[in-house]
Amino acid sequence: MSVRGTRIPPHLQLPIAGVTPPPTEKEGQRLFPTGNFRFYRPVYRDKTPPCNNACPTGEQIQKYLDYVKHDRYLDGYLTIMQDNPMPSVTGRVCYHPCETACNRAAHDEPIGIRSVERFLGDYGLALPDDPVKAALPPLNGTTVAIVGSGPAGLACAYHLRRRGYSSVIFEALEKPGGMLRAGIPAWHLPEEILDAEITKLTRLGGIEIRCGIRAGQDISWEELRSYPATFLALGQDVGRRLPVEGIEARGVIGALEFLREAGLGRPVKVGRRVLVIGGGNTASDAARSAIRLGGGEAFIVSLESADELLIVPEDLAQARDEGVAFAPNTALVKVLSDGGHVTGAVVCNARLRKDAHGGVQPELIPGTEREVTCDTIMIAIGQVQQLEWLPGHLSDRGVITADQHGRVEGNVFVGGDVMRGPSMVVDALGDGKRAARDVDRVLTATELGSEPEVEVMPYEGLNAAYFRHAPRIEAPLAPAGERRRSQTVEVTLAYSREQAVAESDRCMSCGVCNGCDNCYIVCPDVSVMRDTRENGHYTIRTTYCKGCLVCVQECPTGCLEKVPEMDFDDPADVTRMETAFAPYDGAHAEQSAFTRQLIEETIAEYDAARTAPPGNGTTSAQPNGNPG
Amino acid sequence: MYHELTVWSRGIIMDKEARDVSSCIAAAARALGYYADNVSDYVDDPDRTNCLVRRYARFGDSPIVDRFVYENPHPDWVVLVEETIIKAVNFLRGTPDRGGVVVVNSVRDPDYLLKFLPGEMKAKIAKFVVVDAVGLAEQRERSPWMFVRNLSELAFDRMSTEGAEERLAIGMGIAAPLIGALTAATGELPLDAVADQVADRDAMLRGAAKYAVVDFTAAYGEPPGAADEQPGPADEQPGPADEAGSAPAAPAAHSTSAG
Numbered sequence: 001m002s003v004r005g006t007r008i009p010p011h012l013q014l015p016i017a018g019v020t021p022p023p024t025e026k027e028g029q030r031l032f033p034t035g036n037f038r039f040y041r042p043v044y045r046d047k048t049p050p051c052n053n054a055c056p057t058g059e060q061i062q063k064y065l066d067y068v069k070h071d072r073y074l075d076g077y078l079t080i081m082q083d084n085p086m087p088s089v090t091g092r093v094c095y096h097p098c099e100t101a102c103n104r105a106a107h108d109e110p111i112g113i114r115s116v117e118r119f120l121g122d123y124g125l126a127l128p129d130d131p132v133k134a135a136l137p138p139l140n141g142t143t144v145a146i147v148g149s150g151p152a153g154l155a156c157a158y159h160l161r162r163r164g165y166s167s168v169i170f171e172a173l174e175k176p177g178g179m180l181r182a183g184i185p186a187w188h189l190p191e192e193i194l195d196a197e198i199t200k201l202t203r204l205g206g207i208e209i210r211c212g213i214r215a216g217q218d219i220s221w222e223e224l225r226s227y228p229a230t231f232l233a234l235g236q237d238v239g240r241r242l243p244v245e246g247i248e249a250r251g252v253i254g255a256l257e258f259l260r261e262a263g264l265g266r267p268v269k270v271g272r273r274v275l276v277i278g279g280g281n282t283a284s285d286a287a288r289s290a291i292r293l294g295g296g297e298a299f300i301v302s303l304e305s306a307d308e309l310l311i312v313p314e315d316l317a318q319a320r321d322e323g324v325a326f327a328p329n330t331a332l333v334k335v336l337s338d339g340g341h342v343t344g345a346v347v348c349n350a351r352l353r354k355d356a357h358g359g360v361q362p363e364l365i366p367g368t369e370r371e372v373t374c375d376t377i378m379i380a381i382g383q384v385q386q387l388e389w390l391p392g393h394l395s396d397r398g399v400i401t402a403d404q405h406g407r408v409e410g411n412v413f414v415g416g417d418v419m420r421g422p423s424m425v426v427d428a429l430g431d432g433k434r435a436a437r438d439v440d441r442v443l444t445a446t447e448l449g450s451e452p453e454v455e456v457m458p459y460e461g462l463n464a465a466y467f468r469h470a471p472r473i474e475a476p477l478a479p480a481g482e483r484r485r486s487q488t489v490e491v492t493l494a495y496s497r498e499q500a501v502a503e504s505d506r507c508m509s510c511g512v513c514n515g516c517d518n519c520y521i522v523c524p525d526v527s528v529m530r531d532t533r534e535n536g537h538y539t540i541r542t543t544y545c546k547g548c549l550v551c552v553q554e555c556p557t558g559c560l561e562k563v564p565e566m567d568f569d570d571p572a573d574v575t576r577m578e579t580a581f582a583p584y585d586g587a588h589a590e591q592s593a594f595t596r597q598l599i600e601e602t603i604a605e606y607d608a609a610r611t612a613p614p615g616n617g618t619t620s621a622q623p624n625g626n627p628g
Numbered sequence: 629m630y631h632e633l634t635v636w637s638r639g640i641i642m643d644k645e646a647r648d649v650s651s652c653i654a655a656a657a658r659a660l661g662y663y664a665d666n667v668s669d670y671v672d673d674p675d676r677t678n679c680l681v682r683r684y685a686r687f688g689d690s691p692i693v694d695r696f697v698y699e700n701p702h703p704d705w706v707v708l709v710e711e712t713i714i715k716a717v718n719f720l721r722g723t724p725d726r727g728g729v730v731v732v733n734s735v736r737d738p739d740y741l742l743k744f745l746p747g748e749m750k751a752k753i754a755k756f757v758v759v760d761a762v763g764l765a766e767q768r769e770r771s772p773w774m775f776v777r778n779l780s781e782l783a784f785d786r787m788s789t790e791g792a793e794e795r796l797a798i799g800m801g802i803a804a805p806l807i808g809a810l811t812a813a814t815g816e817l818p819l820d821a822v823a824d825q826v827a828d829r830d831a832m833l834r835g836a837a838k839y840a841v842v843d844f845t846a847a848y849g850e851p852p853g854a855a856d857e858q859p860g861p862a863d864e865q866p867g868p869a870d871e872a873g874s875a876p877a878a879p880a881a882h883s884t885s886a887g
Contacts, residue, residue: 034679036680036712036715036717037638037676037679038678038712039638039711547678565712565715566711566714566736566741571743571744574715574744575716576716576718577680577717577718578717
């Protein structure tokens with residue numbers, strides 16, 4: 001009927017019997033609120049990505065990967081620092097439950113999240129000024145006691161500082177870091193990185209680390225309890241003993257003790273033929289360190305079979321590359337010695353038998369005993385903690401007992417290995433974060449509450465067609481021959497900037513809007529509105545959205561979902577149309593009085609224009625008229 | 629006696645349901661000897677998925693004069709085949725005050741649906757009837773909708789007629805319980821006579837037996853003069869049914885040629 005720019009007489013701008021202005025006209029849009037087509041409404045609702053859910057610290061991994069993708073490294077670094085105080089550490093040593101959970105594994109290969117985290121962590125350490133410090137609140141004057149300066153203790157201190165509390169950390173060893181220093185070899189986590197991360201925390205102000213103070217010896221339980229709140233994170237640093245004949249010979253050492261001496265820079269000696277007893281990550285670390293120190297051979301003797309080993313897969317592959325030999329399904333029976341020093345061992349075939357309660361018991365197979373020669377034996381069969389200084393009811397077989405909040409009693413909380421047994425660095429970091437939150441809650445008399453339910457986005461919820469297949473960028477490794485020779489050559493190397501960006505670009509942003517603009521582009525009714533391309537800036541114009549759900553179908557991340565329109569129960573949130581095709585309200589096929597009046601007025605206006613003297617008000621109606 | 633039925637529905641995906649409701653009511657009225665008319669509307673563009681579409685029926689004991697006007701100016705029976713139409717349109721335009729019977733297909737509570745209606749629309753309702761037509765329809769392991777899909781799928785698939793199988797019988801699926809609830813709540817037409825016109829008689833009777841109703845006339849009383857607003861020339865005699873559907877329009881005061 002008309003196009004924009006054409007002069008439309010008023011009587012045609014309004015609906016007359018059966019004819020309505022098209023939606024290209026202003027009145028037409030008002031008359032056609034196509035939102036009333038809709039019985040499902042698209043709604044932006046972010047879900048929890050599986051990586052975020054799997055991370056014990058709750059790192060917003062999708063968010064920082066998105067920042068890295070857009071070269072916003074500082075924003076990415078600050079995003080990690082909301083949850084994890086030491087990304088340079090976890091970027092090197094974390095066993096990455098996030099990558100295990102990554103939905104991309106169902107697509108092609110999981111994202112190299114740990115390497116991107118390391119990239120951001122090292123970026124943050126290289127900054128001249130700590131951007132976190134500037135945003136901290138002033139101290140509130142309350143000091144919390146923390147036992148242990150391992151990952152749990154440091155994380156708790158950091159998160160308490162973010163909430164305005166100061167803390168004092170009691171560390172038994174002469175240097176802070178706990179297992180990060182005394183359990184993780186320098187070729188995994190270089191000492192200067194650990195030092196830099198700890199310095200970064202102590203420079204925030206309000207975090208004091210007192211080394212050489214052992215709980216139970218130098219500070220008593222009563223003294224610890226006298227603080228407004230206390231967090232026990234003393235870890236487990238006492239290796240379990242193996243009750244076999246000859247174990248007291250020289251040359252039989254605990255793997256944990258060996259790693260601790262090496263980590264603290266004390267002189268340690270190992271032989272050239274080392275047996276490591278145990279099937280976990282400590283055994284792997286000890287064997288690999290022994291090769292580097294002694295320059296000889298190392299054998300991992302485990303009750304577990306080759307596919308039951310508790311060593312993370314990439315460490316296992318690296319250990320094999322470095323020449324570590326494995327003797328699975330084998331048990332140590334007896335240590336042979338000569339002159340008090342180890343000369344060999346008797347081993348036999350064995351296997352792990354699961355009993356009815358789910359526990360495992362070693363089962364030796366008689367008649368398979370054989371002798372092997374060696375000059376060092378390391379025991380890596382688990383660890384405990386000395387807890388005799390605690391009241392007896394608070395500990396049980398080397399761990400401190402606590403309720404589901406990690407609360408021991410009163411304002412005393414516990415976390416890390418001393419609560420959960422040997423576990424990951426990131427578990428300890430998560431415990432520290434939770435403890436800081438809960439300490440804040442008890443000190444402000446808030447209820448501890450339960451963890452909120454989260455909805456984790458499954459791979460099936462994504463629109464996988466939008467993600468082209470791209471191989472994972474594996475973190476580069478130092479050459480195995482070079483690694484074998486030095487305690488300080490880092491095994492896993494860093495991503496370059498380009499690699500970090502490319503790997504972040506593989507993230508599918510499961511369940512979280514990443515501003516891809518797809519909904520904005522595909523909407524056939526121009527009903528998706530946004531100002532900037534960012535999560536939270538998209539809205540649906542419900543007056544015009546027809547509920548066709550193209551946006552929901554085409555949302556790659558699955559953050560858009562359809563919700564039945566009737567579930568929105570606000571009576572004001574209604575797009576109601578007058579019956580557009582029945583503009584008159586009266587007798588059939590008669591113009592309404594209103595329409596008739598409009599037509600008459602228009603005719604009168606037209607007549608008046610024709611009879612008016614020339615040059616009076618008519619020039620403005622001329623197209624391209626130039627009144628000057 | 630004269631009633632105008634407007635059935636509101638959504639284009640393509642539940643168009644036939646609306647058509648069945650109006651045609652069954654008109655056919656039943658005609659079989660009972662009333663003058664009756666049924667119009668399948670085309671001006672609403674029913675080929676657009678989800679758009680609002682209407683079907684009209686009117687019947688009475690006098691001839692219907694406005695044969696070429698398909699819109700009901702004063703609908704006193706209104707059926708909403710899909711519940712969100714509650715929010716979508718003023719479906720009570722022209723309805724006499726406290727004179728409308730509204731039947732909604734919904735599983736929700738009538739009060740929840742009513743809260744979306746402004747006061748001026750509520751003032752026109754005599755009875756607000758809610759029937760779970762989807763639940764009462766005979767599903768026979770298939771969708772109760774026109775096409776063999778469920779509503780959620782239909783919402784996603786805008787080409788929903790493609791490859792789908794249309795049901796030819798009149799009064800199947802959710803149309804049947806809607807017809808039942810409408811007939812029972814209005815009480816104007818005998819249930820049996822209407823049921824004779826409906827393909828799924830059992831589902832129609834289930835709808836007649838099971839619906840929720842909010843009776844505004846009981847709560848608020850009849851507004852004065854509401855009964856006088858019933859349209860239809862009163863001086864005409866009830867005529868035979870055989871010619872009512874096809875006879876040319878009698879000239880009348882409200883002729884389609886006017887204007």
